Amino acid sequence: MNIEREKKIFENGFLLLICRTVLGFVFIYASIDKILDPETFAQILHNYKLLPDFFIYPPAIILPWVELIAGSFLIAGIFVRGSSLIINLLLIIFIHAIAFNLLRGISFDCGCFSLSAGSGSNAYLLLLRDLLLLIPGILIYYSYSRNRRHNGSKN
């Protein structure tokens, strides 16, 4: 990619603002139901059959708050690299969990964006959605890391 095109994408403040806002709101929205009804989210985590029973409640209670805080910080422009990295990691975990259960033939409610039984039942659409959300997530993380390096900041 030539330098000018690289600058247009990775130094485009408006594009990055849109990406941060959209991704931030998506994760804030995703967290609300789960924060208000952790028991149902715990049941959904249990249905994934990936975690032992003694380790269902801690992520059921803490994970939605991680989504809310990371999403909020992303929109506010605070700790952008950290927030985007956490969000990208969460997306990767969700993608792996959905794909793994698809391969195992286990039916489940994703619980990604709503705890309603009628939502998100097509696992392939869920996979696609999470993969698409990774694009702005990676863009944000890479842009802010790149711009930080170019500005000569010290670690």
Next chain:
Amino acid sequence: MKKLTIEIVTIILVAVTAAFFFNLISGNNINIFRPYKSDLPEGDRYEPEVIDIEIFKFYLGKKGTIVLDARTEDDFRAGHIPGAAGFNTRDFERIFRERGELLKLGKTILIYCSGPGCTDSSDLAIKLHGKGIKEIFVFKGGIEEWISAGDELEYEEAD
């Protein structure tokens, strides 16, 4: 790298603190150190019988068949299979208190939810079986398959 680590640790610490605090002050007050316990009947090895859309339609027209929609009230109102009654599996105890005796009069109970990815129909079947109801079939294809087959939905208030 150091700054990134500080950012990540800060976000997680803020989230953990908020989570514990909210868990205390909200009505939930969940003991996070206890193992998860499903509200499905203990030791129940019952596996509901799964049927396809042809068998589902066969039973649909028969006398004594009761069709239950295991989704939430909102989803039920947004469109359900004609003739189905709403039975939100997440509000099982309350609804069963109101309607359990009627269900026991049915010859065949058909249950569905949104589609193959939804576990609520199976969960409802297991809970009903635990209450002594026997002839239960789960239509796994659910609303998704019903719509794909070109069949129409009904729109009305949940029971």
